[in-house]
Each structure stands twice: as C-alpha cells, then as structure tokens.
Amino acid sequence: MSRANDPKLKSWVDVKPGSDFPIQNLPFGIFKTSTGKPGAAVAIGDFVLDLSLLSKAGLFNGIKFEASVFEQDSLNSFIALGKPITNAVRERVSDLLVIDNAELRDNKTLIAKALLKQSEVQMLLPVHVPNYTDFYSSREHATNVGTMFRDPKNALLPNWLHLPVGYHGRASSIVVSGTAIHRPKGQTKADDQENPSFGPCRLLDFELEMAFVVGKETQLGNSVSTANAGEHIFGLLLFNDWSARDIQKWEYVPLGPFLAKNFGSVASPWIVTLEALEPFKVESPKQEPEVLPYLKFEGKKNYNINLEVDIVTPAGISKTVSHSNFKYMYWNMCQQLAHHTINGCNIQVGDLYASGTISGPTPDSYGSMLEISWSGKNPVQMPDGTERKFILDNDTVVMKGYCEKDGIRIGFGECSGKILPAI
C-alpha cells in the first residue's frame, strides 16, 4: 500500500468534508486556464495543482523524467513513463501537500500560480485515446436486456458466462465531461413498418460505466495475464456511453452497435490511479461455470465504488435515478484485459476499456433508462411533474462515483453531459 493512501494524512490545502479529492486521492488530469496552454494537474480539494510549475520549481528533482510530459494536452507521455515514475510523482505530490511540509506550503509565490480553483479552469479530456473498447460485463445488465428483448428464462446468451463480451467503439467521439452532444439522427424501423425511416433518435439513453486507462503498452502477438493486468492499468474514470436505442435495434445485427453509439461518449476529467483505489478492493462475484484457465485470477479484483446517476431538467430540477456500484461487475478488469489480448491484440498507452453498463440487482441500481423505465413501461417521475422514459432534449445526465472507508472518500468528480436538440 502506498504511503500516499494513509488515512491519517492531512493537507495544508483546505479540503472540505465530502470532497472527492482529499490528499489520499490525487488523481491526474489535463487543465487549461483562459489564457494558458493545456497542462497536467493533480486535484486536491476544490483546487488543481499545476504539475508543470512544480516541476519547473525543481520540486520533482529526485524523480527522473522530462518536465515536458506535464506541458502537453494529454497525459499519455506522463503515463507512458511507467508506474515507478508516476507513482513516485503521486507520492511526492502527497509529501508536498502534507500539512507539516513547508516546502510548497510556504512558497506563496509558487502557490499563487500553481494552486488554482477548479471552478476557474477548464478540464480537458485527460488522455488521447488510441483505441476504445466497450465491454458488456455486468451480469445484471445483460440479464435485464436479455429478459426484455429475448427469453426471460434464457436471458444470457450462451457465450456470456464464458467470456467478457466486448466490441470496439469509436475513439474520435469520446469527449470530456461538460461537452454537450446533439441528439443523433439515423435510420430506425418500427416493428410494424415495412421500411426504415430517417429522423432524430427517439430513444436516447445513457449507460453508466467506468473505464480504465492503459498505462503500459504491449507488442502485437503478446498477451497480458490476469496476474499482470494491474501493471497495465494506470487508473479509472467515469464514462457515459450515450446510446440511441432505436438506431441500435435496426442496425446491430449482425456486426454489433455502430451509429447507435459513436455519436459521442463522455469521460470524467480526472483519472483516479489504481493505487489510490487499492484500499477499496473487494471479492468478485462467484463465476459459475468455471472459466477457462486464461481467465482465472487470484485475490480481490473488484472495487467497491459507489455510483450515482442524476437527470437534470433544463430548469435545473434534478433527480437521482440510479445508485449502483462498480463491485457488481461479473467480469473484472484483469479478466477483460487478459481476454482482449489472448489473441495477441496489442494495447497502447491511453487506450480506454469501458465496463459496459453497470447495473445492480435492484431496479434502483440499474444503469440505463432502458432498464430503469423497463423499455419505457415504467417512466421515471421527475420532481417537476414531468416524466422520463428516455432522455429528452436539453436534459443533462450527471454521473458521480466515490469510494468510502475509514473516513476517507476517494471520488471521481463528475461525468456530465447535456443532450441538445438534433441539428
């Protein structure tokens, strides 16, 4: 366990109770001021700490890397330095922020420039994403979908319990939290229509997901074992995989979802490191039937991360429509990565691997409107008297996630996205 995780640590930066970003978290992101260039930062309380300025001030002198990694518009070069370096940076930042360390605390000139209010900077997508894969790893979600659209008695398809089903998604349209997306247009066909028609999506949905960011590449032909997968995972973020259910229904047989998904997906701006999440590991659900040897694993591979989804109306009226948890995942991240690479597929730094919709066992923990409203049959009642079967124009969907233990809350910030009317 990293010393940066010690629950007893306190910072000289004022961190409000309930903040996602205590000194034990220190997630990495890319920020931009209204006048400056993008650069790397760590979140602490309501602030971002500019890593480039700290580096220029010599505060990372004991750690060997080029300071330019902090002066780019993505974290890829920093992440590619590898865990010995990136963990050392996180631990050094922790040391610098500890309440009784005067090095940075008493350097008022540097603090004035390097410690900026989050509310006064813009957060960018933290990584350039070379490849994006979306899994389908929540048993509850796959069961709900199978129950609705196929046979409740055989809700899971034959392969589902044997491998973490996944597909390649679109990297170009992944955007950072706060980016509005226009409702997509496309082909749909109702069951009673002979031919498809064209128009704006009518069944626009969110999918509550988490995604992990690859920190260590492999070469084509090589595989990653479940035991080594952790070395390749830099950290996690929240992910909203916007989905056009009616477009998907018409297009997805036989090659999978395409235009129903690639009009936009939203990532939260802070990557919480795997190391910061270490205290929140939990046992995985029992896997029955037994998986093939390359998918077996030892130890705790799931994470107890509370997840919430709010729908916010155009007038700002909010309702929490889901309380889920990342711990429900049937297939864990190590299994996903082992499966993805068992055929020799190479992975690259910055790759995003999303979990698929994270649904829990009860209706209040379902991770999509498709499930929450049960395909529109049980609309959600909003506090303003309106109802939601799916997402309406100018609604905003806000996802949050956090772990909590020993009085320490390690949070992910927000993954927020608004739907604008179709163009």
Add this chain to the structure above:
Amino acid sequence: MSRANDPKLKSWVDVKPGSDFPIQNLPFGIFKTSTGKPGAAVAIGDFVLDLSLLSKAGLFNGIKFEASVFEQDSLNSFIALGKPITNAVRERVSDLLVIDNAELRDNKTLIAKALLKQSEVQMLLPVHVPNYTDFYSSREHATNVGTMFRDPKNALLPNWLHLPVGYHGRASSIVVSGTAIHRPKGQTKADDQENPSFGPCRLLDFELEMAFVVGKETQLGNSVSTANAGEHIFGLLLFNDWSARDIQKWEYVPLGPFLAKNFGSVASPWIVTLEALEPFKVESPKQEPEVLPYLKFEGKKNYNINLEVDIVTPAGISKTVSHSNFKYMYWNMCQQLAHHTINGCNIQVGDLYASGTISGPTPDSYGSMLEISWSGKNPVQMPDGTERKFILDNDTVVMKGYCEKDGIRIGFGECSGKILPAI
C-alpha cells in the same frame, strides 16, 4: 481531370511495362532506408522518390507548406494540408518526372540520393490510423455468408439493403504489408460441445478488401453528404482483414466480431490518390429498394479495380485463388462516409474505412476462403498437391490490385501477409 493523369505522359525514369507505378499514378507512402529516418515518398516504376530531399532542394518552392511534413513516420501531416496542396505536390512531381523536364533529370547528385530502388528500402504503414471502421458492403459476400449460415432464401438480413452495415475495428493492430502475424489463440465452441475450449484458431481466413484513407476531418456533430464525400477521401489502399472464423462464430452475438479480427489487419504501403483513380470510375450497381435520401448519390461512384489473391506455400508455390473487382461494391465509399457521419460522428485525418470482403458473382471471384472453399466443403487444390480449406501456418497471402485503361495501368503494389504458428 488532373494533367498528371494524361495517358500520353512519359517519364525519364525507366518504368517497365506492367509496372503498377507509371508517371500517371504517383502514390504516396512512407519509406525508410537501413540507416535513415522514415520519410515520405512517391513511387515511380521500381523506385521511390524521396520527397523530403526534393523539398530541401527547393523543387516545391511554388507550393506553400512546411517541408517537415515529409520528415515524419506517417503521411498524416502531409495529408492534412488538404487537396489543394497534396494535388499540387502530385502534379509537381509529375512535372519533375516528365521525360523532357531537365530540372530533376539532370541533377545527378540529387537523383543519386533521392531516387532509390524500392527493393532497397523498407516501406512502413503510410498513415497513423486514429480510427478504423470495417464495412460489409459487397452484396455477393453478404449473400454467400447468409446462404451458408442462415437461410439461402433470405440470405441478406433485413437492414442490409437499407444501410451500409459496418462496425468499428481495431486500429492498433493494423500493420503494413510484409508483417507476419501469429495465428491467434482463443475460445471456440463446436456445435456438439457443451462448453468452449481454448486453443489456436483452426479456421484462419483472409478477407480481400480495399480501404480508403480520410484526408479531411469533420467536427463532432457534423455530417458529410454523398456529394461532398470525395473531398474527404485522400486515397485508397489494399487491405487484408485477417479473420478467425471459429473464434468469430462463438463470440460475435450480440455485439459483433472482436478477437476474431483484432489480432492483425494488413494494409498495402502505397496510398493511390482518388485523383489518380479518376479515369477508372464506373457506374454503381442498381440499388433496389430505393435508399433513403441521405444515401442517394449522383454520378459514377464505383471504381473498376481488378483484384487478385494468391496463396503462397512455405516452399514458395503460388496459386491465384481469387479474381475480384472493387466495382462490385453495392455500397460505395461516398455512401459509407455519409452513413458513418449522419449521426454526427466525427472523422479524422488518417482514418481507415475498409470495404468489407469484396466478392464478385462467380466462385472464382469470391474474396475469402470461407466462400472459396464454401466453409471447407470445396478445398482449393494447390499446385504442390496439398489443399487449402483455410490458411495454414507459414502460408503467405498476397493481394494485388490495379486499374487498366488506354494502355495505362494504375496499381496498388502488394498487400502481403504471412501466418506464423501460434505462440
């Protein structure tokens, strides 16, 4: 029509009859000598012409761009300059190579450095590929697959005639011609097995495809019309979408092909520009039923490009197993791009959009072993007495493509890939 396409042009560079690279072609690629750094080149006959050295010698002085675009390990920066510049470069190279132009011809010092034998340089992947999509746009191929695995009377799925079906592929594992790939391992399940088993793929196949390279990006939310699609297409190359049929069968429902495809795909090294292909445009197959308005198009949008596939045994015994043609495509590139972006999905410079297997109407024009051997029922007899249902270890698959008209042959070179035994 570009003046560089004039069939009457002759070059002072010796171009052998039947060469893929006469002065009317001038495709772009990235090459590397054994001692030098990667850089951009044009192919002429058996030679590559180093564009960086020409630029440093001032031979592009009339065209406004940074010479550094030729000194990179991909063509992305060059392509991103836009067609007014890239076409001007192609036409300027044509002028420089014309038989009666002494500018370059008589500069023996420069020629000695800049005109190198293709056999003495290494070709690299010509573009960094931010996003890769594979379509499924040959009616003959989709019909063959549907006939084999579903119902011969309803071989095409309901959506197939209404939209160009496609899915996202894996960008990281696209390699240049000449790159050997290990036979992938993975899960498969025979119909008479209760549970899947793990091992090397038994039904390894090629897919004869072409891919177009995007030359002009769009912003998220915008669409490209069929009329404007040509502006966004820089050029084309040959593409072998290696496929593990047995892995695909078990994994692909419901989210599409994944590990069956992402262990490697092979691209030819030369991008033939859309402008060089202009003389070879032909009418598209009639589309019935009528397509939705956003998929309608005017003019000739297909290309008459002869395609061939050879299987070469480990001992070097070769057999041509397919003669197909790019003109068979039911959905053309402009429709593919219009469909891909109709929901606002953004495209990026260097994106590859592959056609899907290109099969013609007769068995000798089928574009995969799945179809040629009809799922193994009709093995191909090789000249050495062996037979092929699918691809064996240490076989090499070589794809070629060329247009021919008015005595001018515009070729693509080779897309060659060897299968090594599983690791």
